[in-house]
Amino acid sequence: MSGYQYLDVKLKLSDPESVTLTPVFLCGCIISSLTSIFGEIGGQTSVKIVKFSASQQRSVFQVPEDFLERVRIAISLIGYYQEVPCHFQVLNTSPKRLDFEDTEEEFITFI
Template sequence: MSGYQYLDVKLKLRDPDSVTLTPVFLCGCIVNSLTNIFGEIGGQTTLEIVKFSSSQKRSIFRVSEEFLERARIAISLIGYYQQVPCHFQVLSTSRKPLDFEDSAEEFIAFN
């Protein structure tokens, strides 16, 4: 059994007020990119949101190690979120769980 990697990902939008940023839409956007680039991604690949902050436009994803390279490629090639031009930036990658900086801004943690 392989381990996991954690990705801290920030979404930069050209027009942030024109989109609905939710964990479901964000994960769906990445899964669509994976499918468009690599075809059927299968059930053995893991991509899940561990933490999400709509105010910071950031998410922490957990992916299986063997899936890390494909996930990073798919994330970096996304150019639109809900038909608004955007850019995804992977701020950091770690084998240990990541967290957002201590902040008063609210976030959602998934267990």
């Protein structure tokens, strides 16, 4: 069994005011991209959000190490979030859990 990789991902929207950014919608967007590119991918779609900030439009995802390349490809090919043009930027990838820089903003942390 392989370990996990963590991805610090930023969503860049052309019109941020017109969308509702939530962890559920964000993860669904990535799963949808994975499915459309790779077809049915079964139980290996263990993409989890472990940290989320709507104000910074950032998330930290945990993915199985052997699934990392597919997730990066799927993320890079997403062009719309809730029908608004966008692109995702992977800021960092690490085998250790990533965290955002300390700020006064409110973050949601998932365990």
